[in-house]
Amino acid sequence: MANRRLAPASEQPQDFAFTPENAEWAKNQIAKYPEGRQASAVIPLLWKAQEQNGGWLPQKAIEAVAAELGMPKIRVLEVATFYTMFALEPVGRFWIQLCGTVPCDSCGARELKGMLQKRLGPSGHVSADGNFSWLEVECLGACCNAPMVQINQDYYEDLTPESLSQLMDDLAAGRPVKVGSQKGRTSSEPQGGATTLTDETLFDGSRVGAWRKRFEQTGEQGGTPPADTGEAASAGRQAATTPKPAKPDAGRPVERKASDAPAQRAAGGEEPVKPSDRAGAADPGHSTAHETPAPAPEGATAGEKAAGEHGHQTAPARDVPPQQPDASGESEAAVEGGTSAPAAPPRTEQ
Ligand code: FES
Secondary structure, X not given: OOOOOOOOHHHOOOOOOOOHHHHHHHHHHHOOOOOOOHHHHHHHHHHHHHHHOOOOOOHHHHHHHHHHHOOOHHHHHHHHHHOOOOOOOOOOOEEEXXXXXXXXXXXXXXXXXXXXXXXXXXXXXXXXXXXXEEEEEOOOOOHHHOOOEEEOOEEEEOOOHHHHHHHHHHHHHOXXXXXXXXXXXXXXXXXXXXXXXXXXXXXXXXXXXXXXXHHHHHHHHOOOOOOOOOHHHHHHHHHHHOOOOOXXXXXXXXXXXXXXXXXXXXXXXXXXXXXXXXXXXXXXHHOHHHOOOOOOOOOOOHHHHHHHHOOOOOOOOOOOOOOOOOOHHHHHHHHHOOOOOOOOOOOOOO
């Protein structure tokens, strides 16, 4: 894991200020964010400060960015020390960031690390010729082509200790180098070349063009289009051999038996209520209002008894005050005298 401390005071510059050109660039970056959100520009400004300072961030640059954004210095220091993209110590002309996370580690990053230690010494130190410094960092997002390093702004992938050492020799000598895979892979295609989508006609337009031409020719001759061999034809064949249970009314109007309701009878020109039903309704023998009431309970008032006899409860008249409950003293006296309050009558169903 990378050491994220500021460089010793002996290596820190006395001050830092953006050049006029970079100060203008910083203002434009800050203006991208809404009022009160200027702190969002902290990473671009730190990046520009690092670039101006020869590839590393001194303490004074961190403080200058904090002042520019109106942020506490500690907040900007937190950002600068969190991201390994910000170098906190002087770096060589070529700053090597070696990925040491699991995919790269299991593909040979340890051997690369051993080679760098042997050639350059411990990480965080600039080589004697000033050309190189290195740092182990976490995943740089090129795991498919592990192991890999980032040197300044570029990725170099599919490395071996030998190929990395050769790469460093070429960089130091100013010879042209190839970025990306050092094994000849294109992007992150499989080792040994692509194994799928290898048909050239998929990409040169000839496959689509041939189909269009056949359809155009068929249309001109008034014939039937060529047999469909695609997905639709496949689905049709499958439906013929393995039919699925149908849902008859799925999405379709279905004739259902009409209910025998008065409104429907009226709509059909019939008598809404059948004469036999009407006669049954008028027969007192069919009325529940005249069913024999339950006997009133012991202790029921005369009104309650009368209501029970008529099969329903009567609402009290509005101008008659409701009956007051017994005073508590009387109830207690009744309890002490061994008598109990009369039970409430059962509610009569209407
Ligand atoms: S693990 Fe090395 S790039 Fe992701």
